[in-house]
Amino acid sequence: MSTVSLFVNEAIAMLQKVTEMEVGELTKLLETPPSVEMGDLAFPCFVLAKSWRRAPQQIAAELCSRISEHPDYAHIHVTAAGAYVNMYWDRTISSTALLERIADQQHYQLQVGGGQRIIIDMSSPNIAKPFGVGHLRSTVIGAALYRMYRAAGYEALRVNHIGDWGTQFGKQITAHLRWSDPLQMEQNPIGEALRVYIKFHDEAAEHPELEDEARDWFRKLESGDPQALELWRYFVDVSMASLDRMYERLGVEFDAVLGESFYNDKMPAVVDRLRELDLLEESDGALVVRLDEQDMPPCLIIKSDGTTIYPTRDLATAIYRKEVMHGDRLVYVVGGEQALHFRQVFAVLRKMGYSWAEDCIHVPFGLMKVNGKKMSTRKGKVIFLEEVLDEAVQQAARIIEEKNPSLPDKQEVARQVGVGAIIFNDLKNNRQNEIDFSLEEAVSFEGETGPYVQYAYARIQSILRRVEQNNESAEQPTGEEVAQQSASEAVEPSDSSAAVEEPSGWTDTAWELLCHLAGYDSELERAVRLHEPSIMARYALQTARLFNQFYSHNRILDCPPAWREQRLQLSRQTGEYLARLMELLGMQAPQQM
Numbered sequence: 001m002s003t004v005s006l007f008v009n010e011a012i013a014m015l016q017k018v019t020e021m022e023v024g025e026l027t028k029l030l031e032t033p034p035s036v037e038m039g040d041l042a043f044p045c046f047v048l049a050k051s052w053r054r055a056p057q058q059i060a061a062e063l064c065s066r067i068s069e070h071p072d073y074a075h076i077h078v079t080a081a082g083a084y085v086n087m088y089w090d091r092t093i094s095s096t097a098l099l100e101r102i103a104d105q106q107h108y109q110l111q112v113g114g115g116q117r118i119i120i121d122m123s124s125p126n127i128a129k130p131f132g133v134g135h136l137r138s139t140v141i142g143a144a145l146y147r148m149y150r151a152a153g154y155e156a157l158r159v160n161h162i163g164d165w166g167t168q169f170g171k172q173i174t175a176h177l178r179w180s181d182p183l184q185m186e187q188n189p190i191g192e193a194l195r196v197y198i199k200f201h202d203e204a205a206e207h208p209e210l211e212d213e214a215r216d217w218f219r220k221l222e223s224g225d226p227q228a229l230e231l232w233r234y235f236v237d238v239s240m241a242s243l244d245r246m247y248e249r250l251g252v253e254f255d256a257v258l259g260e261s262f263y264n265d266k267m268p269a270v271v272d273r274l275r276e277l278d279l280l281e282e283s284d285g286a287l288v289v290r291l292d293e294q295d296m297p298p299c300l301i302i303k304s305d306g307t308t309i310y311p312t313r314d315l316a317t318a319i320y321r322k323e324v325m326h327g328d329r330l331v332y333v334v335g336g337e338q339a340l341h342f343r344q345v346f347a348v349l350r351k352m353g354y355s356w357a358e359d360c361i362h363v364p365f366g367l368m369k370v371n372g373k374k375m376s377t378r379k380g381k382v383i384f385l386e387e388v389l390d391e392a393v394q395q396a397a398r399i400i401e402e403k404n405p406s407l408p409d410k411q412e413v414a415r416q417v418g419v420g421a422i423i424f425n426d427l428k429n430n431r432q433n434e435i436d437f438s439l440e441e442a443v444s445f446e447g448e449t450g451p452y453v454q455y456a457y458a459r460i461q462s463i464l465r466r467v468e469q470n471n472e473s474a475e476q477p478t479g480e481e482v483a484q485q486s487a488s489e490a491v492e493p494s495d496s497s498a499a500v501e502e503p504s505g506w507t508d509t510a511w512e513l514l515c516h517l518a519g520y521d522s523e524l525e526r527a528v529r530l531h532e533p534s535i536m537a538r539y540a541l542q543t544a545r546l547f548n549q550f551y552s553h554n555r556i557l558d559c560p561p562a563w564r565e566q567r568l569q570l571s572r573q574t575g576e577y578l579a580r581l582m583e584l585l586g587m588q589a590p591q592q593m
């Protein structure tokens with residue numbers, strides 16, 4: 001269960017009165033019990049044993065009696081369980097405040113960002129290469145962070161730092177001139193460009209002179225040779241067209257698309273500045289900035305053949321984002337394998353006297369492997385994202401066909417589910433973890449998947465539709481809902497036992513769902529602070545799970561009117577939060593599936 005700040009604040013104030021401990025310490029000690037039966041919050045008494053010179057169990061009992069006697073806390077029921085004080089909020093009294101809280105816009109539109117501008121470097125694939133599952137991660141994580149930052153009160157800008165410059169273009173041009181088939185180049189430029197690019201690496205292993213030829217072409221490109229430029233432009237154009245198709249399918253947009261080449265005319269000033277500051281040193285004919293004090297290898301600025309390199313472009317880029325785009329924070333959503341690169345770039349910025357280097361943040365993520373294997377363009381081991389998306393949609397369509405063949409608009413729903421599944425699969429694990437991609441698992445309607453979350457949402461919509469249409473004659477779930485009910489959850493709705501224990505209608509499962517939703521703001525705040533979309537993805541899964549649990553243990557429509565109203569309200573709010581969460585993560589939310 002996520003923490004409900006309302007409870008935490010109240011518990012701290014209360015414990016302060018009865019223990020005289022500091023707020024900070026109490027905050028650290030408060031725990032959320034593993035299940036609601038054990039309370040909404042728990043306080044362990046071990047730390048007090050020394051100063052109170054008593055056993056923690058006795059202290060727990062003593063605190064309970066002090067709290068019970070306190071006139072302000074009649075609505076918090078406490079019990080001593082061993083060394084713990086378990087706290088239970090009165091559900092009838094507190095539910096009103098919680099329901100109000102979750103309906104309040106401030107609960108999901110936070111103000112922590114204070115309007116600061118965050119510039120997000122995301123996606124940033126390399127031109128003339130297929131967009132593989134690897135670059136998918138930066139795109140999907142970046143897009144989720146963008147919406148999370150905004151929901152937290154930041155202003156955010158998405159920048160696609162296309163890799164459209166660098167020695168690989170020398171290789172691409174060399175390979176193209178030697179081996180490209182003109183007809184293929186017309187029909188399938190990306191595929192043909194990839195074929196010859198791979199061939200280049202195979203051939204260069206035996207004919208190293210090819211590398212010299214490639215270097216020559218890149219040097220020509222950097223010095224503005226018209227033929228080189230024309231070929232380069234061509235590769236950029238065909239690649240961008242195919243990238244745009246991909247972004248459209250994923251529903252990802254950018255506020256600026258500025259390739260590395262955009263910084264070509266901005267690099268000389270950076271090199272001059274480094275020279276003025278006496279930071280450049282020669283090393284084997286190349287120019288570097290030494291970073292010995294930081295225990296890092298030197299940062300390469302100009303290669304021995306006089307051409308610029310990746311870090312030089314990133315220095316110019318950062319300065320541009322700060323000085324021209326007025327970014328307060330520069331966030332880079334780039335794979336963990338580039339950690340050293342960014343540490344070096346940030347260190348050089350610091351040496352140049354830019355105090356804002358502290359506001360540059362590398363947000364790394366782990367490798368995506370497919371069936372346990374690492375991908376590499378050079379070796380021709382790539383998976384085309386386009387194909388992955390097609391397959392995911394097909395699989396979603398097969399599942400829908402099996403579960404709900406009469407669903408209207410099946411194709412569109414399959415598209416939303418298939419694409420959503422791929423996106424969710426990428427976001428659900430801590431971003432630094434390596435992920436092993438399995439299509440089968442990602443698109444499954446059960447387990448920790450996007451479709452599972454979408455399903456819960458669709459189920460809620462179907463209940464609400466029935467209420468609207470006044471077609472609630474039978475509480476029995478519709479065929480659609482039965483299809484949605486997994487075996488483990490297939491429990492007959494029943495309140496008989498709950499009615500005795502909870503005259504308010506707030507059964508454990510209903511209460512747990514309500515408290516979970518009330519914890520949304522603190523989870524979002526944490527997710528933004530840690531730049532971690534997985535926190536929201538897991539929160540969405542838990543929301544879906546808790547709703548399914550609530551739904552299988554409680555009658556929503558066919559129950560006393562007071563309960564019915566609050567349960568409908570709870571269901572409606574759960575739907576709202578699921579929709580909001582899917583939107584944060586970049587998924588669509590079908591009304592039926």
Ligand code: ARG
Pocket residue numbers: 121124125126161162163314317332334
């Ligand atoms: N194009 C680079 C790559 O695929 C990633 C660029 C990341 N952004 C940056 N500012 N360096 O490796």
